[in-house]
Amino acid sequence: MTKTPDDRRLELLQGTLDMLILRTLQWGPRHGHGIGQAIRAQSDDLLKVETGSLYPALHRLVKRGWLKAEWGTSEANQRAKYYRLTPAGKAQLLRERDKWSQLVHAIGLIMNPAPKQE
Amino acid sequence: MKRPDVNDLDEEIRGHLALSIQERIERGEDPEAARKAAIKEFGNVLLTRESIQRVWRPGWFEAVEALVRDIRFAFRSLLRAKGLTFTVVLTLALGIGANAAIFSVVKSVLLRPLVNRDPDRLLYIRQTAFGIGTDNFLFSMPEIHDLESGAKTIREFGDFSTVELRFIGFGHEPRMVTAGVVNGSFFDVMGLRPALGRLLNNGDDGPNAPSVAVLTHQFWKTVLHGDSSVVGKSIRLGPGNATVVGVLEPSVPYPAETQVIANIVTSPHHLGAVMKTQRWHRMTELFGRLAPGATLEAARAELTAAHTAMLHANAADYSPRAHVGLQVTTLRDQLASPARPVLLLLLAAAAVVFIIACSNVANLILGRSVRREAELAVRAALGAGRGALRRTLLAESLVLCTAGAALGLLLAWPLASVAGHYAARFSVRALDARVDASVLWLGVGLAVVAAVLLAFVPRLPSSDRSGGPGLAVGSLRMTPATRRRLRIFATMQIACSFVLLAGAGMLLATLNALQTANTGYEMRQVLAIDVPPAAAAPDSTTLDFFREATRRVGQLPGVVAVASGIIVPWRDVNQGLKFQFGFEGYQPVAGEGDPTCRMRPVSTRFFDVLGIPIVAGRDFTDDETEPVAIVSQSVAQRYLPNGNAVNRHLTFFGSPRRIVGIVADVDDENVVQAPSPTIYLPVRQIGLATRLFVRAAGDPYTLVPSVTRTLRRLSADQAIERPTTLRDVRAQVLSPQRLNAFVFSAFGGIALLIAIVGVAGVLAFSVSARTREFGVRLAVGATPATIMTQVLKEGLGIVAIGITAGALFGYGFVRLASSYLGALRMPEALPALVAAAVLVTAALIASIVPAARASRVDVLQALRSE
Numbered sequence: 016m017t018k019t020p021d022d023r024r025l026e027l028l029q030g031t032l033d034m035l036i037l038r039t040l041q042w043g044p045r046h047g048h049g050i051g052q053a054i055r056a057q058s059d060d061l062l063k064v065e066t067g068s069l070y071p072a073l074h075r076l077v078k079r080g081w082l083k084a085e086w087g088t089s090e091a092n093q094r095a096k097y098y099r100l101t102p103a104g105k106a107q108l109l110r111e112r113d114k115w116s117q118l119v120h121a122i123g124l125i126m127n128p129a130p131k132q133e
Numbered sequence: 134m135k136r137p138d139v140n141d142l143d144e145e146i147r148g149h150l151a152l153s154i155q156e157r158i159e160r161g162e163d164p165e166a167a168r169k170a171a172i173k174e175f176g177n178v179l180l181t182r183e184s185i186q187r188v189w190r191p192g193w194f195e196a197v198e199a200l201v202r203d204i205r206f207a208f209r210s211l212l213r214a215k216g217l218t219f220t221v222v223l224t225l226a227l228g229i230g231a232n233a234a235i236f237s238v239v240k241s242v243l244l245r246p247l248v249n250r251d252p253d254r255l256l257y258i259r260q261t262a263f264g265i266g267t268d269n270f271l272f273s274m275p276e277i278h279d280l281e282s283g284a285k286t287i288r289e290f291g292d293f294s295t296v297e298l299r300f301i302g303f304g305h306e307p308r309m310v311t312a313g314v315v316n317g318s319f320f321d322v323m324g325l326r327p328a329l330g331r332l333l334n335n336g337d338d339g340p341n342a343p344s345v346a347v348l349t350h351q352f353w354k355t356v357l358h359g360d361s362s363v364v365g366k367s368i369r370l371g372p373g374n375a376t377v378v379g380v381l382e383p384s385v386p387y388p389a390e391t392q393v394i395a396n397i398v399t400s401p402h403h404l405g406a407v408m409k410t411q412r413w414h415r416m417t418e419l420f421g422r423l424a425p426g427a428t429l430e431a432a433r434a435e436l437t438a439a440h441t442a443m444l445h446a447n448a449a450d451y452s453p454r455a456h457v458g459l460q461v462t463t464l465r466d467q468l469a470s471p472a473r474p475v476l477l478l479l480l481a482a483a484a485v486v487f488i489i490a491c492s493n494v495a496n497l498i499l500g501r502s503v504r505r506e507a508e509l510a511v512r513a514a515l516g517a518g519r520g521a522l523r524r525t526l527l528a529e530s531l532v533l534c535t536a537g538a539a540l541g542l543l544l545a546w547p548l549a550s551v552a553g554h555y556a557a558r559f560s561v562r563a564l565d566a567r568v569d570a571s572v573l574w575l576g577v578g579l580a581v582v583a584a585v586l587l588a589f590v591p592r593l594p595s596s597d598r599s600g601g602p603g604l605a606v607g608s609l610r611m612t613p614a615t616r617r618r619l620r621i622f623a624t625m626q627i628a629c630s631f632v633l634l635a636g637a638g639m640l641l642a643t644l645n646a647l648q649t650a651n652t653g654y655e656m657r658q659v660l661a662i663d664v665p666p667a668a669a670a671p672d673s674t675t676l677d678f679f680r681e682a683t684r685r686v687g688q689l690p691g692v693v694a695v696a697s698g699i700i701v702p703w704r705d706v707n708q709g710l711k712f713q714f715g716f717e718g719y720q721p722v723a724g725e726g727d728p729t730c731r732m733r734p735v736s737t738r739f740f741d742v743l744g745i746p747i748v749a750g751r752d753f754t755d756d757e758t759e760p761v762a763i764v765s766q767s768v769a770q771r772y773l774p775n776g777n778a779v780n781r782h783l784t785f786f787g788s789p790r791r792i793v794g795i796v797a798d799v800d801d802e803n804v805v806q807a808p809s810p811t812i813y814l815p816v817r818q819i820g821l822a823t824r825l826f827v828r829a830a831g832d833p834y835t836l837v838p839s840v841t842r843t844l845r846r847l848s849a850d851q852a853i854e855r856p857t858t859l860r861d862v863r864a865q866v867l868s869p870q871r872l873n874a875f876v877f878s879a880f881g882g883i884a885l886l887i888a889i890v891g892v893a894g895v896l897a898f899s900v901s902a903r904t905r906e907f908g909v910r911l912a913v914g915a916t917p918a919t920i921m922t923q924v925l926k927e928g929l930g931i932v933a934i935g936i937t938a939g940a941l942f943g944y945g946f947v948r949l950a951s952s953y954l955g956a957l958r959m960p961e962a963l964p965a966l967v968a969a970a971v972l973v974t975a976a977l978i979a980s981i982v983p984a985a986r987a988s989r990v991d992v993l994q995a996l997r998s999e
Contacts, residue, residue, distance in 0.1 A: 046148065046149075046152065047145065047148075047149050048148075048149045048152040048153055048156075049152075052156075065176060066149065066174075066175050066176060066181055067176050067177065067180060067181045067184065070145070070146075070149075070181055070184075070185050071181075071184040071185050071187070071188050074137070074185050074188040074189065075188045078188060078189060084137075089152060091152070091155050093148060093151050093152055093155065094144070094148055095145075095148040095149070095151075095152060096144075096145045096148065
């Protein structure tokens, strides 16, 4: 059993999970488990997505038309549902990324004010 | 996007777990440990599945789910307030039930189509003579002939006359049936179909056709038990034989309820000269079917013109005093029109009850929501939006109103049958009034309207209003706006109740006047018994039987006197015998013919037994040697004026009779008494007696067994039917009036009950909200009596305003209604005053409890309570 140090774990900001899922799928279709692992691995184990949030989010994105779900077989010969970005999903990812960078910028300005120029 | 089903979701979750386990095993974990860890990591499978499914549900699903939750909550909180729930549900049930019942009757009478083909083109033509007080003067054959000849707007005429015929057949006892005698085109004009066999057609018309008859559906079903082999059988009808050719489909029995409808040859009377040639011999009803392209107006114009021409051409036969006229309507309007005003009035009464019910329920709910303001404020502070709070209230009122509607519709079934019997007096169509789906929708509609109104009555707590109820308020406090609303609702209830009570009072006063009216008969002690003749034809054995029966029954202990006759007052008057009589020295007005009088065959001592005083002359004896008659006072005054009528002569069917006596007038036809000219003839000279009248010393009903035994000893299989005192006979006749008064009293009673609950509730609530005020006033020196008087005054104020508003509204309503419905009677002063007194008394009683509570407020407690 792997033990992730809980105090290192970060709470996911509300609304960002959708963006992370879209981003993870940018390089090709994955199944739900893979998406969870990818987010975890790419965040250096800082973000762990609970399945209870991941799957409703996946289905929500499918319902909105940003993802497409297909049954497939994993490399280990396990039947699994694969999620793939749709063109609308790609456009949405771009929008989200813009919004996110603006937000980060804005928060950054508040948290780390630039030294005043005398 | 297609919504995934449960199996799909399960498979996806299983796949996830499998991948997770695989990965852990690849990392070197023990398979069993890997499986456990994966499952632990996944968390609650069902919960996850549920939240995925929720993603796919439509948006409204959430709202419905929330409403269901609210409704469950409403159920729980209403169960805690059982008294309120009970009152509200019952009040609404009465309101909705009354409306649903009345609506079913209105629908079946006014809205349901007739079974007749093309009912819009089926006309009913009636001759009136308002000058002599009859709205149905009927037609004679020569008159029908005059109207028919040359009529272009009417394709065909159908005529119908009613006769009583003896009917023997199908192994049944001989019986008298009411038969319609019709011409050949009658059924085609009416547009009716046979249920079995065929109906009558033009081939059955005329004096040379074979005798044929059609049975009505009702008679065939009830008496012949729907036996389909009756068609083609021969029966004895009247003096001859007739063949049953068919059974009529179920249809409205108009103009008369009959068992058999036959062609003209079955009735010798219809073939006789009097029927064919005498213009005054009126006994026929007339129907017509519009010609293609003709309208009702055109037909009315043409027939009225023909009728006027006929009156001119035969001026000698029509007295100008009679004002003979012609009415042409569709049969449908003719059937519905007498019932329309009554039904619309009932509908108005039901609507008023519904308004009262709703305003009372609104008051109760308003009171409840004021009590709940603290709770609502807490919920609002915890983040519940206005929508959520409204939904809570809506759920509660929906539960209440649905329960009310369900109970109301259950009540509607029996109420509809009562109302149907009630309205049947005005229209035969009311009898088969049924509560059906449309009424169900009406009930649901009313409930939803009530629920939505009720949910919007209470005020919601809001943050931006400084005067609004706040969290800080621990005890009950009422804003002036709420108080005003409560009072308006209570006043409205009083006003509506007053209108209903005054109306009911008027009807009760009328009923009372009728019941206490002097009828001229001895009512309590006289037992009337039907003793129908056993043999097919009456003969001397019948009279001998009656003479012997009278003698033997007269000897029974407890019997004062016995007489016989043919007509039981009130009960038998519909088969009333009315004939034209000539009077010695009386010259009839030109065009009117000899005067028509009621004829009653009676035996010796009849007047004695029934308590009719003999004013002059003598009673009949058992052995009259010449044709004799006794006349009533009004006959003597009208037709035999100069001096004593006794020993003068009258003519009956051409033969003279000596008048031997004069008796007081009695009226057993009309509920409202009027002098009715009557001529009595001895049963022995008429040759028939069918009724026995027994005057008892004690309770007349105790004589029934001994009288029956005596009669059976005389003739073993003698039928002895319906022994009833005259008082009870009349009570049955008055039952429509009683029903009238009962129905409106019931409405008035319901309204009164609801209004009292309303006034008491408003005052009780107002008192409990002002506990602190009363405490302060008591503390600064007010006496309990002052406080009590003030609360009572408040209650009486509501009632006074309500009654005034009700009187004004009622006056306006009657004025308005009379312009649409014809003359309506305004309640007299007395019933209105009584209604007002009842309301004031009731309100006083309802105010006493809260007033007493107000005066007993504990000063310290009241001041400490905040």
